[in-house]
Amino acid sequence: MIKITQNTKTTIYYFSGTGNSLHMAKTLKEKLNDCELIPIAGLINQDSIIATSEKVGFVFPVYNWALPKIVADFIEKIDLSNIKYIFALCTKGGPGRQYVIPMMNSLLKPKNKQLDAAFLIKVFSAFILAGHNPMHSKEKQLKRIKDAELKLDKIVEIIRNNEKGKGKKGSIIPMKGTYKSFIEKVNTEDENYYTDEKCNGCGICQKICPVDNIKLVNDKPEWQHKCQQCLCCLHYCPQKAIQFGEYTPGRERYNHPHIKVKELINQKQVV
Numbered sequence: 275m276i277k278i279t280q281n282t283k284t285t286i287y288y289f290s291g292t293g294n295s296l297h298m299a300k301t302l303k304e305k306l307n308d309c310e311l312i313p314i315a316g317l318i319n320q321d322s323i324i325a326t327s328e329k330v331g332f333v334f335p336v337y338n339w340a341l342p343k344i345v346a347d348f349i350e351k352i353d354l355s356n357i358k359y360i361f362a363l364c365t366k367g368g369p370g371r372q373y374v375i376p377m378m379n380s381l382l383k384p385k386n387k388q389l390d391a392a393f394l395i396k397v398f399s400a401f402i403l404a405g406h407n408p409m410h411s412k413e414k415q416l417k418r419i420k421d422a423e424l425k426l427d428k429i430v431e432i433i434r435n436n437e438k439g440k441g442k443k444g445s446i447i448p449m450k451g452t453y454k455s456f457i458e459k460v461n462t463e464d465e466n467y468y469t470d471e472k473c474n475g476c477g478i479c480q481k482i483c484p485v486d487n488i489k490l491v492n493d494k495p496e497w498q499h500k501c502q503q504c505l506c507c508l509h510y511c512p513q514k515a516i517q518f519g520e521y522t523p524g525r526e527r528y529n530h531p532h533i534k535v536k537e538l539i540n541q542k543q544v545v
């Protein structure tokens with residue numbers, strides 16, 4: 275099926291695991307006006323996707339210095355030949371330039387396109403699958419989110435004015451090798467997930483997984499090995515019953531203060 279979107283001047287395609295990117299995408303949409311938000315998870319299984327708005331933006335988290343697999347697959351799939359202006363806004367948890375911008379440009383190159391503008395915004399990392407460091411306090415999370423929001427005003431002006439070549443710096447470190455091994459393993463990393471005795475079979479994990487990677491069998495989640503490693507199930511289980519290896523038991527979980535569970539559940543709705 276061919277999907278055409280042409281209702282607004284700008285279309286933002288987004289992916290979000292724990293809510294940071296969705297919140298940035300929503301705030302950007304409000305500030306830009308004449309802009310629609312489309313979830314990548316809701317479109318990824320379409321055979322063909324044609325974008326027809328004037329401008330297209332991709333908003334998503336940085337994974338392993340680069341792109342979530344679903345976002346890379348989506349960019350390969352989408353037809354952008356009608357698009358006059360392409361931008362990316364990537365949320366991240368760590369410092370540094372990352373490899374995501376050069377990686378995106380290499381995905382766009384076969385389409386004879388490149389990013390006109392790209393922005394990396396540090397928000398907050400809830401990656402608790404390794405190490406024992408505590409999560410940031412709620413106050414620090416809110417401050418980071420506020421600081422990130424404030425950066426959007428300048429970005430909105432750049433996009434409105436069709437400014438090109440902004441913020442396109444990327445790491446010069448060749449990260450292709452480590453990214454390749456991340457992509458090769460990402461779908462089956464869910465073998466390390468399990469539930470503890472707190473699981474009450476509520477089914478939220480099944481509903482919220484953006485790629486339908488969880489099946490409830492006898493009221494317990496079973497992971498289906500098409501995981502994106504977005505951590506949504508782990509953080510949004512109301513009982514904190516989902517664990518990954520040895521690092522997650524007893525550690526705090528992250529629920530985005532401005533994003534509702536329902537909004538994350540809606541992410542996989544076919545649009």
Ligand SMILES: Cc1cc2nc3c(=O)[nH]c(=O)nc-3n(C[C@H](O)[C@H](O)[C@H](O)COP(=O)(O)O)c2cc1C
Nearest residue numbers: 290291292293294295335336338339366367368399
């Ligand atoms: C699997 C995974 C890999 C990540 N890799 C990076 C990384 O390489 N660099 C970085 O700065 N943040 C990294 N992060 C942190 C996320 O980019 C950051 O928390 C982001 O804001 C999450 O967005 P979301 O809430 O929309 O999912 C990673 C997070 C996950 C889950």
Ligand code: SF4
Nearest residue numbers: 473474476477479511
């Ligand atoms: S969300 Fe948590 S409590 Fe509910 S079924 Fe899934 S693992 Fe169990």
Ligand code: SF4
Nearest residue numbers: 483501502504505507
């Ligand atoms: S199983 Fe969990 S970590 Fe994997 S894609 Fe679904 S919600 Fe994300």
